[in-house]
Amino acid sequence: MVNADRAQQSVECEATARPSSRSLRGLDALNFLMADVRDGLGPFLSVYLKGTQHWSSGNIGLVMAASGIAAAICQIPAGLIVDAVRVKRLLIAISGLLVAAGCILIAFFPKLPTVLAAQITLGAASAIIPPCLAALSLGVVGHRLMPARISRNEGFNHAGNFTAAILAGGLGQYVGVKWLFYLVCAFAIASALVVLLINPKEINHELARGADSTSNETTRHNPLSFSALWKKRDLKVFIVSVMLFHFGNAAMLPLAGQVIAKVHPGMDVIALSACVIAAQLVMVAVAAGVGRALRRGIGRKSIFLVALAVLPVRGVLFSMTSSPYAVVLIQLLDGIAAGIFGVIGVVIASDVMRGTGRFNLAQGLMALAVGIGAALSNVTGGYVVEKFGFASGFLTLAAISVFALVFFAVFMPETRPDDDAEAAPDARPSELISARN
Structure with missing residues (x-):
C-alpha cells in the first residue's frame, strides 16, 4: 500500500511541472549537435596526421591512446561532478568549447606536445558530455518520461552521427581533411549556444542526480554512501x-x-x-x-x-x-x-x-x-x-x-518500477514536444 501511494505521489509530483517545448527542443538540438562533438576527431585524426603531416605510426598511436586513457580516467570523476553541480548547462557548454579549442589547436599547431595536450583535453570533455546530457534530460522530464526522452535523445544522436559522417566524407574528399577540424569546431560552438534554449528554472537538479520523483529543489537529497x-x-x-x-x-x-x-x-x-x-x-x-x-x-x-x-x-x-x-x-x-x-x-x-x-x-x-x-x-x-x-x-x-x-x-x-507501469500509457511522445499549459 505504501509503495502504491508513493508511486501515485511520484506521478502527481512530476505531472505538475511539464517542461516547455523550448527546453525539449533544446535537448533535441543538443543531442543532434553533440553526436559529433563528444567523439572528437576519432579516426580522422590519424588520417590527417599520417597523410598530411607525415607523422610516424608510433606518435599517432600515442596521441590516439592519450584521448582514450584520459576519458577512462575521467569517467567516474565526471559522474561525481555532474551529480554535485547545479550549473549543468554551463558545464556542457564549457565542454563543447574545449572540444572546439582542441580542434583549432591541432589544425594550426600539429606538433606532438600540442596534439597530445589537445587529445587529453578532448578525452576529458568526452567524459563529461554523456552524463551531462542524461542528467539534463532526467532533470527536465523526470523519471516517468525518462525512457521516452532517452529514446528521443538517441534518435537525434544517431541522426547527428549520420549527418556528420556525410559532411565529413564530402569535406574530406573534396575540400581537404583539415576541414574536418572546422566541422567539429562548428558543431561544438553551436552546441554551446543551443544549451541556452533549455530553461534553467525547468531543471530539477535533485531529480537530475537520481533522487526520488518526490524530491524538489528546496529539499536537498542526501546521496547514498x-x-x-x-x-x-x-x-x-x-x-x-x-x-x-x-x-x-x-x-x-x-x-x-x-x-x-x-x-x-x-x-x-x-x-x-x-x-x-x-x-x-x-x-x-x-x-x-x-x-x-x-x-x-x-x-x-x-x-x-x-x-x-x-x-x-x-x-x-x-x-x-x-x-x-x-x-x-x-x-x-x-x-x-x-x-x-x-x-x-x-x-x-x-x-x-x-x-x-x-x-x-x-x-x-x-x-x-x-x-x-x-x-x-x-x-x-x-x-x-x-x-x-x-x-x-x-x-x-x-x-x-x-x-x-x-x-x-x-x-x-x-x-x-511500479509507477512506470502505471504511467506508461500516458507517456506519449506528444508529452515530450508539447508546450507547457
Whole structure:
C-alpha cells in the first residue's frame, strides 16, 4: 500500500511541472549537435596526421591512446561532478568549447606536445558530455518520461552521427581533411549556444542526480554512501553485463575491416564508411522502436536480451564471409544491438540508481565498463586472429557474447518500477514536444 501511494505521489509530483517545448527542443538540438562533438576527431585524426603531416605510426598511436586513457580516467570523476553541480548547462557548454579549442589547436599547431595536450583535453570533455546530457534530460522530464526522452535523445544522436559522417566524407574528399577540424569546431560552438534554449528554472537538479520523483529543489537529497552503493547487487550485475556486451561486440567491425583489407585491397575504407552510415540509420529506427516498446510496458530486461542475442549471430555470420557487401549487411545487426543499448543502458541505470542521488556516477561506471570491455575485446580478438585466424576470432567473440547473454538472463532482475507501469500509457511522445499549459 505504501509503495502504491508513493508511486501515485511520484506521478502527481512530476505531472505538475511539464517542461516547455523550448527546453525539449533544446535537448533535441543538443543531442543532434553533440553526436559529433563528444567523439572528437576519432579516426580522422590519424588520417590527417599520417597523410598530411607525415607523422610516424608510433606518435599517432600515442596521441590516439592519450584521448582514450584520459576519458577512462575521467569517467567516474565526471559522474561525481555532474551529480554535485547545479550549473549543468554551463558545464556542457564549457565542454563543447574545449572540444572546439582542441580542434583549432591541432589544425594550426600539429606538433606532438600540442596534439597530445589537445587529445587529453578532448578525452576529458568526452567524459563529461554523456552524463551531462542524461542528467539534463532526467532533470527536465523526470523519471516517468525518462525512457521516452532517452529514446528521443538517441534518435537525434544517431541522426547527428549520420549527418556528420556525410559532411565529413564530402569535406574530406573534396575540400581537404583539415576541414574536418572546422566541422567539429562548428558543431561544438553551436552546441554551446543551443544549451541556452533549455530553461534553467525547468531543471530539477535533485531529480537530475537520481533522487526520488518526490524530491524538489528546496529539499536537498542526501546521496547514498559509496559503501552502500557497492552493496547494490543489481548495479554490479548491470555493470558487468555492460562490460561483457562490449567485450563480445567491440572488435567485430575492426576485424571485419581487416578481412576486407586483406582479401579486397582498396575497398576497406569505402566498406567501413558504408557500415557506419548504414548502422546509424538502423539505430535511428531502433531507438524509436525501443521507445515504443517501453511505452507499451515491455520490460527493460527483455529488450536488452534482444541486443545481447544479436551479438553471437553477428559473430557467426562474420566468420563465414569476406565479402564487403555481406559485411555491410551483417553490420546492420550492430545497428540493432547498439541502438538498443544506447537507449536501454541509460534507462536501466536510471532505474537502478533511482533514489540514490548517484545516477551520473552510474553513468561514469557504465562508460568505464564500456571502455574496459572494448579494450578486452580488441586485445582478445587480435590475439586469437593472430594465432588461429579470422574465423576463430569471430567465433571467440560470439562465444563471449553467448556468455554475456546467459549471465544477464540469469542474474539481472527486471528494473521497471511500479509507477512506470502505471504511467506508461500516458507517456506519449506528444508529452515530450508539447508546450507547457
